[in-house]
Amino acid sequence: MDLEINVNGEQWVLNVAPADVLLDVLREQVGTKSPKIGCERGDCGSCTILMDGRSVRSCLVLAVEAEGHDIVTVEGISYEGMSQLQDLFISTNAFQCGFCAPGIVLAATELLENNPDPTRHDVQDALAGNLCRCTGYEPIIEAVLAAAPARQEGDSQ
Amino acid sequence: MTTTFPFEAESTEDELKTVGTAAVRIDGLDKISGAAEFVDDMDFGPGLLHAAIVESPHAYAKILSIDTSEAEKAKGVVRVVTGDDFPYKFGMYMEDRYIFAQDHVRFVGEQVAGIIARSHREAVQAAKLIKVEYEVLKPLLDPKKAFADDAELVHPDLGDYTHVPWFFPQANTNIAHWRKIRKGDTEKAFAEADYVLEDTYTVPRYAHCAIEPHVTVSKLDQSDRLTVWTASQSPHTQRHLFAEALAPLGFTHKDVRVITPYVGGGFGGKAGVSMEIMGAAMATLVKGRPVKLRWTREQEFYNTYQRQGVIAELKVGVMNDGTITAVEHRLYWDAGAYVEYGANVVNAAGLSATGPYRVPNITNDSLCMYTNLPPGGPYRGFGYSEFHFGLESHMDRIAEAIGMDPVDFRRKNAIVEGDELAYGAHMNPSGLIEAIDKVADAIDWGTDEESDNPDTVMGKGMALFWKAPAMPPNASSASFLKFNEDGSLNITVSGMELGQGYLTVMAQIASEVLTVPVEKIRVETPDTDRNPYEWQTVASHVTWSSGLAVEKAAIEARGKIFDVIHQVYGYEDDSLYLEDEKVKCKTDPDFEKLLSDFVIDGIQTEEGTWRGGPIIATGKFMPEFTNANSDPETGQGGHPNVHYTVGATGVVLEIDKDSGRIWVRKAALAVDAGRAINPDLVTGQIVGGLVQGLATVLYEDMRFDEGGKMMNPTFTDYKIPTAFDIPDEIIPIIVEVPQPDGPFGARGVGEHTMIAAAPVIANAVYDALGVRIKSMPITQEKIAMSYLEKRSG
Numbered sequence: 001m002d003l004e005i006n007v008n009g010e011q012w013v014l015n016v017a018p019a020d021v022l023l024d025v026l027r028e029q030v031g032t033k034s035p036k037i038g039c040e041r042g043d044c045g046s047c048t049i050l051m052d053g054r055s056v057r058s059c060l061v062l063a064v065e066a067e068g069h070d071i072v073t074v075e076g077i078s079y080e081g082m083s084q085l086q087d088l089f090i091s092t093n094a095f096q097c098g099f100c101a102p103g104i105v106l107a108a109t110e111l112l113e114n115n116p117d118p119t120r121h122d123v124q125d126a127l128a129g130n131l132c133r134c135t136g137y138e139p140i141i142e143a144v145l146a147a148a149p150a151r152q153e154g155d156s157q
Numbered sequence: 158m159t160t161t162f163p164f165e166a167e168s169t170e171d172e173l174k175t176v177g178t179a180a181v182r183i184d185g186l187d188k189i190s191g192a193a194e195f196v197d198d199m200d201f202g203p204g205l206l207h208a209a210i211v212e213s214p215h216a217y218a219k220i221l222s223i224d225t226s227e228a229e230k231a232k233g234v235v236r237v238v239t240g241d242d243f244p245y246k247f248g249m250y251m252e253d254r255y256i257f258a259q260d261h262v263r264f265v266g267e268q269v270a271g272i273i274a275r276s277h278r279e280a281v282q283a284a285k286l287i288k289v290e291y292e293v294l295k296p297l298l299d300p301k302k303a304f305a306d307d308a309e310l311v312h313p314d315l316g317d318y319t320h321v322p323w324f325f326p327q328a329n330t331n332i333a334h335w336r337k338i339r340k341g342d343t344e345k346a347f348a349e350a351d352y353v354l355e356d357t358y359t360v361p362r363y364a365h366c367a368i369e370p371h372v373t374v375s376k377l378d379q380s381d382r383l384t385v386w387t388a389s390q391s392p393h394t395q396r397h398l399f400a401e402a403l404a405p406l407g408f409t410h411k412d413v414r415v416i417t418p419y420v421g422g423g424f425g426g427k428a429g430v431s432m433e434i435m436g437a438a439m440a441t442l443v444k445g446r447p448v449k450l451r452w453t454r455e456q457e458f459y460n461t462y463q464r465q466g467v468i469a470e471l472k473v474g475v476m477n478d479g480t481i482t483a484v485e486h487r488l489y490w491d492a493g494a495y496v497e498y499g500a501n502v503v504n505a506a507g508l509s510a511t512g513p514y515r516v517p518n519i520t521n522d523s524l525c526m527y528t529n530l531p532p533g534g535p536y537r538g539f540g541y542s543e544f545h546f547g548l549e550s551h552m553d554r555i556a557e558a559i560g561m562d563p564v565d566f567r568r569k570n571a572i573v574e575g576d577e578l579a580y581g582a583h584m585n586p587s588g589l590i591e592a593i594d595k596v597a598d599a600i601d602w603g604t605d606e607e608s609d610n611p612d613t614v615m616g617k618g619m620a621l622f623w624k625a626p627a628m629p630p631n632a633s634s635a636s637f638l639k640f641n642e643d644g645s646l647n648i649t650v651s652g653m654e655l656g657q658g659y660l661t662v663m664a665q666i667a668s669e670v671l672t673v674p675v676e677k678i679r680v681e682t683p684d685t686d687r688n689p690y691e692w693q694t695v696a697s698h699v700t701w702s703s704g705l706a707v708e709k710a711a712i713e714a715r716g717k718i719f720d721v722i723h724q725v726y727g728y729e730d731d732s733l734y735l736e737d738e739k740v741k742c743k744t745d746p747d748f749e750k751l752l753s754d755f756v757i758d759g760i761q762t763e764e765g766t767w768r769g770g771p772i773i774a775t776g777k778f779m780p781e782f783t784n785a786n787s788d789p790e791t792g793q794g795g796h797p798n799v800h801y802t803v804g805a806t807g808v809v810l811e812i813d814k815d816s817g818r819i820w821v822r823k824a825a826l827a828v829d830a831g832r833a834i835n836p837d838l839v840t841g842q843i844v845g846g847l848v849q850g851l852a853t854v855l856y857e858d859m860r861f862d863e864g865g866k867m868m869n870p871t872f873t874d875y876k877i878p879t880a881f882d883i884p885d886e887i888i889p890i891i892v893e894v895p896q897p898d899g900p901f902g903a904r905g906v907g908e909h910t911m912i913a914a915a916p917v918i919a920n921a922v923y924d925a926l927g928v929r930i931k932s933m934p935i936t937q938e939k940i941a942m943s944y945l946e947k948r949s950g
Contacts (some may be wrong), residue, residue, distance in 0.1 A: 010601070016950065018715060027198075028366075031200075032191075033191075033194070033198035034191030036195070036197070036198075036368070036369065036421070037197060037370070037451070038368045038369065038370065038454070039871070039872055040453065041454070041456040041871065041872075041873070043871065043872035043873055044368055044454075044872055045455075046368050064763075074189075074190065074191030074192065075190075075191045076602050078190040078191055078192075082189065082190065086189045086190070089185075089189045090182070090189050091181055091185075092185060092837075093179070093181065093182050093185070093658070093837045093838065093841060094843065095188060095189065095656075096422075096655075096656030096657065096658070096841060097369070097419070097420065097421050097422040097654075097655060098184065098188030098189070098193050098365070098419065098421070098425075098656065099186070099195065099368045099421025099422060100368050100371045101188050101189055101193075101423075105189060123880070124879075124880040124881050125880075125881075127879075127880040128879045128880050128881055130880075131368055131872065131877060131878075131879065132368070132880075133365075133366050133367055133368055133422050133424070133849065133877065134422055134656045134841075134845050135841065135844065135912075136844040136845040136846075136848030136849070136878075136883055136887070137848070137878070137879075137880045137883050138844045138848075138883060138887055139651030139841065139844065140880070141880065146234035151681050152367060
């Protein structure tokens with residue numbers, strides 16, 4: 001069946017089966033490989049994407065459910081350079097193996113879009129669905145807090 | 158007496174420019190922009206085939222028949238594979254495994270057959286059509302039962318297995334290896350000791366839980382070259398084992414190529430060879446077609462290496478002044494169905510099971526027991542995390558019994574440079590005392606903290622750790638280095654970037670010698686056809702060993718640079734030095750020559766001819782002072798370990814007295830890095846390793862049913878920490894007592910940071926509630942029930 005979706009600003013018409021999972025379709029038919037296959041049951045968050053601005057686990061979404069929706073992956077926010085958040089992830093060495101990074105960058109992006117001045121607890125809450133085995137989360141939490149718009153404004157004053 | 162090192166690293170006294178700075182990782186943009194490619198992300202075109210595996214539902218059974226006829230007819234199936242196709246053994250340190258099961262299966266999940274199909278879905282469907290008839294045997298699930306005289310044998314042919322010379326398998330038993338240490342006279346020391354404490358501690362199995370599952374794509378092309386793209390910590394070791402195991406099919410090392418892009422976490426789980434050999438073997442049957450085999454999360458839990466469980470019987474004797482006089486440590490390891498790698502965990506633990514203490518009389522027995530559980534193997538800490546749980550719990554208990562402060566007791570017995578080790582060699586320089594003092598200070602040791610909440614109580618704990626790289630005595634590293642036209646550098650090595658920051662550290666080392674900025678250095682992930690040899694990225698040894706290989710290559714390149722200058726301008730080599738990407742001269746302050754002016758094109762002489770040419774260099778390192786030839790009955794006579802890295806961990810925690818819930822309020826960890834080439838990355842290891850270690854004691858626990866089947870192979874039921882499950886505050890402390898033969902004095906820290914996490918929690922729980930928990934994990938339930946029992950008298 002036909003599926004029409006917008007991925008990173010580009011309109012795609014794809015042929016999918018009813019049981020196809022959005023994660024597989026994004027990776028195999030669209031070629032966006034930043035959402036990763038980690039557990040295929042919604043536990044690990046490495047397949048996180050933004051669907052209409054909300055973070056979802058693409059391994060739990062049927063491709064047909066994405067019909068007409070706007071999908072953004074890390075590739076999509078990286079075309080015109082790194083965001084403030086991405087820059088801070090890099091400059092503070094906030095990640096290690098990088099496998100969970102695309103999902104975490106998107107989950108944190110969503111948080112900062114909705115909450116310019118999050119507390120440590122807010123950040124932990126936003127990232128609680130994204131597992132990272134390397135970093136112990138601390139440097140990630142610190143990078144997200146430092147990237148918060150309120151904190152950035154504070155710094156420039 | 159200390160070891161004399163044949164290679165002394167570059168002076169660590171000079172002012173360093175790059176080494177010691179928190180350089181930004183060279184893989185940063187790749188990983189944060191989404192560009193980083195892992196094996197599963199690589200494109201192999203429309204010819205890609207997919208494999209699925211048929212697994213044993215029994216922990217121990219004889220295979221009577223395998224009927225593949227239905228599967229062969231199924232839609233999309235290209236080939237069905239069974240043990241008959243590959244009757245070849247393989248193994249890292251002991252050849253006890255087959256690529257696919259032969260006549261027996263020995264754990265639940267063991268691979269019995271494989272399907273290669275056009276799509277993943279078709280492969281999985283067809284796997285369900287294979288009918289296997291089994292004669293079910295009684296499984297051995299307990300290492301002490303496996304040790305009993307009348308135990309069934311998991312490997313009746315053990316006596317015939319090929320193994321490394323430092324293993325001592327006992328034929329016609331389940332003992333795959335028995336590492337013994339006999340030093341001094343333990344019996345006499347116990348008889349003369351003022352106080353002796355004897356107890357048993359148990360540690361279950363654990364899973365690595367790298368977020369990237371194991372995945373491999375293999376292709377045998379029409380020219381009979383086998384290429385394997387794999388998520389591995391060990392590209393060269395994999396190539397070697399593939400070439401050896403598949404030698405009957407005509408493969409030699411030159412025909413086998415292993416390519417390893419970024420790896421999404423390893424922790425030991427992607428070391429050696431596990432599932433990858435199935436993919437490599439299957440591809441040989443479908444020439445010209447790449448075959449992908451990707452583990453599901455469930456398979457990731459039950460058919461890769463697991464961290465081995467252990468039953469530790471420990472006896473320690475002390476004098477009233479706090480001097481430890483004797484240690485007897487008997488470790489029964491649940492090593493699983495195949496121990497080709499795990500037996501070396503047992504070996505490493507046996508050599509070092511005294512912990513970081515000066516002990517004159519030692520009896521260690523580290524027993525590698527076959528059981529019918531999944532194969533044990535390397536896991537960050539390599540046996541040390543397991544025995545430290547009991548050992549460091551014991552140290553607190555002894556200190557209390559003789560009326561000493563546990564920190565004073567540890568300080569008194571802490572091993573220092575020159576002390577004799579269990580196997581007779583001597584301890585390397587170490588900052589253990591400094592680590593103890595700094596951690597004690599960080600958690601205000603000696604000050605009791607009171608909770609404001611009447612339902613909770615505070616506790617403090619301290620535990621030490623040590624660990625040596627466990628590797629063959631001749632494990633080596635190599636590097637190639639080449640300059641580019643603009644004076645930038647490409648370096649190839651075969652250590653793996655697992656997340657630890659290895660590529661960045663190698664760039665920093667080369668940068669320090671050659672003054673080329675880190676941003677102008679590209680360090681490549683391995684391809685065994687192009688990158689030079691590396692044994693494996695395990696054992697926390699690559700910063701040290703591969704770092705030395707890179708340092709040597711950089712020094713060689715510098716020598717070649719000076720030679721060119723000497724040829725053209727006549728300055729003596731020893732008058733030349735590098736600064737800011739230029740060659741300068743001590744005797745002629747006006748002279749300077751930019752590297753980019755000549756490192757490819759050379760320098761034109763007055764006659765118009767040219768000197769020099771592309772600057773390329775190589776470096777290699779092998780520790781030439783080690784040997785594994787020790788007496789099997791005493792463990793004396795060899796020098797199996799290159800050096801130990803030491804440190805201390807402390808915590809302050811709060812416990813709810815009724816529910817047993819723990820909050821780690823503060824954690825401090827000091828590790829002696831020798832020299833932190835990149836303090837940010839060392840801190841990353843401290844924080845990440847500590848959280849992984851705390852998870853083994855607070856959250857994680859592999860559960861098996863009475864049939865040997867793992868009951869919780871998902872992240873839903875096997876809980877690893879989320880962003881909420883971390884200490885409120887972590888204080889990383891870097892101690893730097895240089896390693897004489899390390900690159901700029903560095904030694905490894907990767908594994909060490911999780912080793913003391915379990916006992917430090919046990920000790921803090923005791924401090925808070927007065928209950929001593931001797932089995933891991935220390936769950937809320939165990940704490941609540943033990944405390945209830947204590948209160949009710």
